[in-house]
Amino acid sequence: MTCLRHLPNAITIARMLSLIPLAWLMLQKQYTGALILALVAGVSDGVDGFLAKRFGWEGRLGSILDPLADKLMMLCCFSVFMYQGHFPLWLFLLIVGRDVVIVMGTTYVNFFVGRLKAATPTLVSKVNTALQILLILTLLVTLSGVYNLHQLNQWLIVLTAIFTMISGLHYVWLGFRIKRQFQHERS
Structure with missing residues (x-):
C-alpha cells in the first residue's frame, strides 16, 4: 500500500x-x-x-x-491554437501575463515579506480556469468536426478575457492585503 x-x-x-x-x-x-x-x-x-x-x-x-x-x-494548447491562428494573440498574452504577475507577486511576498502557506485557489480563479479548459475543449470539438461551436467559442473568448483580468486583479489585491497583514503583524 x-x-x-x-x-x-x-x-x-x-x-x-x-x-x-x-x-x-x-x-x-x-x-x-x-x-x-x-x-x-x-x-x-x-x-x-x-x-x-x-x-x-x-x-x-x-x-x-x-x-x-x-x-x-493549457499553455501548450493555447500556444498551438495561437500559432495556427485559432486563438487571439491578445488573449494568449493576457493569460500568460496574469500567470507571470501571480508568480512574480508570490515570489516577492515569499522572499521579501514573509513565507506564504500553500494557498487554495480563489473562486474567481477556479471559474477562470474552468473557462480556459472549456474554451480549449470547445475549440477542439469545433476543429475536429464533431460539432461546430464557433459562436460559443467567441463568447468563451470574451468571458475568458474578462475572468482572466478579474482573477489577475484579485490576486494583486490579495498580494497587497497579505503584505499589509505581514507588516501589521511585525509592528
Missing part, C-alpha cells in the same frame, strides 16, 4: 508527459485524437485528485505538480 501513495503523482507526471503527443496531434491537425487525449488528461486529473483525497495521499509534491500540469496543458 505504501507504493500506491505515489500513484496520484505518477498519474500527474503521465499527464504532463502527454503534452508531447497532444501538441504533436494538434500541430498535425489531428484534432479528434487531440480531443480524446485532452479528455483522457482531464479524467486523469480528476482521478489523481480523488485518489489523493480519498486515501490521504496528498503531499507537497502533488500540490505543486497538479496545478503545474494543468497550467502546462
Whole structure:
C-alpha cells in the first residue's frame, strides 16, 4: 500500500508527459485524437485528485505538480491554437501575463515579506480556469468536426478575457492585503 501513495503523482507526471503527443496531434491537425487525449488528461486529473483525497495521499509534491500540469496543458494548447491562428494573440498574452504577475507577486511576498502557506485557489480563479479548459475543449470539438461551436467559442473568448483580468486583479489585491497583514503583524 505504501507504493500506491505515489500513484496520484505518477498519474500527474503521465499527464504532463502527454503534452508531447497532444501538441504533436494538434500541430498535425489531428484534432479528434487531440480531443480524446485532452479528455483522457482531464479524467486523469480528476482521478489523481480523488485518489489523493480519498486515501490521504496528498503531499507537497502533488500540490505543486497538479496545478503545474494543468497550467502546462493549457499553455501548450493555447500556444498551438495561437500559432495556427485559432486563438487571439491578445488573449494568449493576457493569460500568460496574469500567470507571470501571480508568480512574480508570490515570489516577492515569499522572499521579501514573509513565507506564504500553500494557498487554495480563489473562486474567481477556479471559474477562470474552468473557462480556459472549456474554451480549449470547445475549440477542439469545433476543429475536429464533431460539432461546430464557433459562436460559443467567441463568447468563451470574451468571458475568458474578462475572468482572466478579474482573477489577475484579485490576486494583486490579495498580494497587497497579505503584505499589509505581514507588516501589521511585525509592528
